Amino acid sequence: MYSALLYKEWLKIRWAYFGMMLLSLLAIIYIALNLAYYTEFMTAQGFWGNVILLGFPFYSEIQYIPLLTGIVIAVVQFSPEMNLSRLKLTLHLPVEENTLLLQMISIGFVILVLLFALIALLLWIIVGIYLPVEVVITVLNATFPWLMVGVASYFLTTAIIVEPVWTRRLILTPFALGFLDLFFIAENPHMQLNLFLILFALLTSTLILFSGYHFKRGIK
């Protein structure tokens, strides 16, 4: 059953996913070009000084891409389901509704994590070519909330889409936006904060169940 569901969800998601992957790669390529450019024109010595002593954020192009990716994947995965209430059919499969919804978002979650891990890995490699390991760690630490926000934006968007009643969507949306904003406020995040943000982002995955409960029962 899960593999059939996996295939169905993948069919919906794949083009958007490849599109977002392409966008991420373009951003990474842009950062790589920038690194080469700065090294040439500021001189390596000048560029290092800017990064190490002044904290020049040469990697900020990647900032909003995971956020966008999470939202896009959630929309392409769940908005067709809401169209003509097709989710009703899915929810009539011989699987318990909560399990089914969690299975659906687990698919989106896994492919997002894979993409974000790829982004982190590529950043590590290209930054590591030009700059020493201390800078690589700083860059990964600073970009970590920007990657995690993609997971949170995915979970929150699915909950907003599946929620059948507009007034309740209007309640969820501002708090979701406020929560997502926190990932961008977090400059120079402390380890504790990063841990908490991951944990809370993972917990928001359960929000879809509350929306699904309203949906299944047609609660207005």
Add this chain to the structure above:
Amino acid sequence: MLVKFSRIIFLLLIVFVSSIFIPKYYWMKFEKSIRTPAVFFSPVTDQFLIRKSTDLEKFCSDPTGKQYTREDFERLMPLLNYRQLVLENKLPDSLHGEPLIIEKIRLNNFSLKIYPDDIDFTPIQLFPMFESRSGRVRLEMPDDYFRIAERMEFVDCETNSLDQKKSLCFTTFLKARHFNFPAKMIAGNPTTKKAFDEGYFVLDSKNNLFHIKMVKGKPFCVNANIPVNLDVAYMKIIEMPLKEFYGFLFTKPGDVYLISYDNYKLVKMPLTGYELDKDIFAISADQFYRTISLINTNSIRTVVTDRNYEIKDRYEDSWKDNNDLIAGIIASYVFPFTLKLTDINSSFSNFYFKLSGYQSIIGAFILAVLTYFILRKRNIPLKKGWFDLLLVLFTGVFGFIAVLLVKNVDKNLE
């Protein structure tokens, strides 16, 4: 069951987000800018001058309350304002029996402020090692950066690879001077905008302080022989032509020392009750006196010392900060706590949780009673609604908003 858990997460999301944003917007509207008084010590009258306003006529006052204009202030603080006085041809020839010479005034004047977020900060642990005796007027940025981990390593900017020869040379030299790798703290002043270079002060793994620099391409390393039990929190190294000290050393218990040019002897600043995570440390100096202040959101404690750091006079003042004003009192009733991700006293984003105190219990209790009636109206028995009630009791207005906005799970439909 899972749906109920989902609802609880939804409530917590609302509580979490509102406890950050509602107080933030509240204070954006109601926070008052409170001017911290600036405290000076006049070498002319040997008394304090306190500046609270920008008004040119009532520019500052002395502790007895007498007001002075800006011209008076400049006359009473001739060393601080020597440029203006020279322009007006009003600089006295001598003070305290010492002739006032512009070069000497300039050499002796300095001021420095260390903020709590300077101390709660971890820079990237790579530093440029300047050539401290290049024979050139200007300092030049080197082509490599060093780290002191298991050994001292120089990384070349151009190739991003280790300079093995230089690394080995410095590591061997440091080991010969009994430096214990790795370094715990490296403090320097990595800028070319200074008159000369004194390199770095490095705390080794056994809390010995070493002075490390590069002289004509060769390593220089001296053990400063400070007590190893100081518990150093921060060092501020600043090269000054005065050459009285290399910089300041701050310890976690709140002591501040000068690292003097006299064989690295530590000179203790006469301070008490310095809290590194709250107070700003400010020092300003002239030919005769040192004025050292600890400033926080609602008080200033100043001592004036002579050049040997013996106390000459003290001044203390406190004022109401935003928490004591009406907006703050209202906030302490309405918000049981506030959360912030950033804090003025730290360079890290993290959770900065502030509890309001007992007043907020009153507000939370009233809201909990209201919640009880709301739950009754929703036909939710206490057995099912206890979490909502507790949430409001502990999180006050934030929990109340959450319960108000999110309906309960209906047992009949599950």
